[in-house]
Amino acid sequence: NAGVTQTPKFRILKIGQSMTLQCTQDMNHNYMYWYRQDPGMGLKLIYYSVGAGITDKGEVPNGYNVSRSTTEDFPLRLELAAPSQTSVYFCASMFGGMNTEAFFGQGTRLTVV
Amino acid sequence: KNQVEQSPQSLIILEGKNCTLQCNYTVSPFSNLRWYKQDTGRGPVSLTIMTFSENTKSNGRYTATLDADTKQSSLHITASQLSDSASYICVVSAYDRSGTYKYIFGTGTRLKVLA
Numbered sequence: 748n749a750g751v752t753q754t755p756k757f758r759i760l761k762i763g764q765s766m767t768l769q770c771t772q773d774m775n776h777n778y779m780y781w782y783r784q785d786p787g788m789g790l791k792l793i794y795y796s797v798g799a800g801i802t803d804k805g806e807v808p809n810g811y812n813v814s815r816s817t818t819e820d821f822p823l824r825l826e827l828a829a830p831s832q833t834s835v836y837f838c839a840s841m842f843g844g845m846n847t848e849a850f851f852g853q854g855t856r857l858t859v860v
Numbered sequence: 861k862n863q864v865e866q867s868p869q870s871l872i873i874l875e876g877k878n879c880t881l882q883c884n885y886t887v888s889p890f891s892n893l894r895w896y897k898q899d900t901g902r903g904p905v906s907l908t909i910m911t912f913s914e915n916t917k918s919n920g921r922y923t924a925t926l927d928a929d930t931k932q933s934s935l936h937i938t939a940s941q942l943s944d945s946a947s948y949i950c951v952v953s954a955y956d957r958s959g960t961y962k963y964i965f966g967t968g969t970r971l972k973v974l975a
Contacts, residue, residue: 751903778961789864789949789965790904797960837903843961851903 749773753838753852760828760859768823768855770838776850778843779821780805781813783834784854790837796821797843828859862887864952864966872972877940881969883933883950891961895924895935896949898968904949907935937971945973 754769772779777798782790792805796815810832812824821840825832835856841849864885873879885893892911896904908917908924910933917924921944923936937944950966 780963782965787869787967789967790963791965792962795960795962803958803960839903848906848909849963851905853903854901856901 751838751840751850751852753836753855755855756853757856758858760825760857762828762830762859764828765824765826766828766857768825768836768838768857770821770823770852771819772821772838772840772850773819774840774842774850775818776840776842777818778841778849779815780839780849781811781821781823782837782839783807783832784837785834793823793836825857830859833857833859862952862954862964864950864964866948866950866966866969868969869967870970870972872974873940875940875942875973875975878936878938879940879971881935881937881948881950881971883935883966885931885933885950885952885964885966887931887952887954887964889954890928890931891953891955893924893926893933894951894953894963895922895933896951898947898949900946907948940971940973942973942975945971947971 780795781793794813796802838852894909895907898904910926912928921938947968949968
């Protein structure tokens with residue numbers, strides 16, 4: 748029962764460095780999402796995907812990129828890390844449709860210094 | 861603008877007491893409303909989901925209510941336990957203009973249950 752798996756759990760980056768946050772789900776879900784959660788704030792949608800090969804921007808996509816080459820994987824790429832990207836990142840997946848459930852990963856805590 | 865507002869921001873109660881958390885939303889068109897529990901350092905986990913036609917939904921000691929007319933929801937926790945200490949997030953979902961299903965998250969209520 749792996750569900751949604753995110754790696755790494757924690758990471759410290761220097762300004763200007765790049766990294767990829769990994770997200771994998773084993774539930775054959777079509778929809779996958781990346782959110783960021785800043786302290787005291789609600790989750791903000793960065794990017795989402797409705798299926799392999801299809802991605803689209805959410806509310807706060809600047810500074811990030813995604814790809815969806817398979818149903819299972821939805822990596823999030825930070826090309827030039829900035830302090831404003833210090834946050835906790837959550838990946839989620841769902842079958843899609845009105846009353847289906849979204850399952851969240853454990854989160855990746857990223858600090859950019 | 862689609863928004864979800866929760867109150868209070870934080871709440872401290874004694875173990876065994878009841879409490880009620882509030883959620884007001886302006887999301888339109890409304891699809892359904894969920895309450896999630898998020899333990900510190902973990903991802904959100906679903907507690908309840910309600911469509912516009914449902915007024916009440918229970919999950920153990922958690923009872924959610926929905927008034928689609930006034931666009932308000934509440935989450936009532938009965939006989940609180942220490943393990944209820946967490947953030948409770950109200951999430952309203954809707955289809956956007958492109959027909960994609962989206963979640964709009966509230967900022968959460970941080971609940972602390974004391975022994």
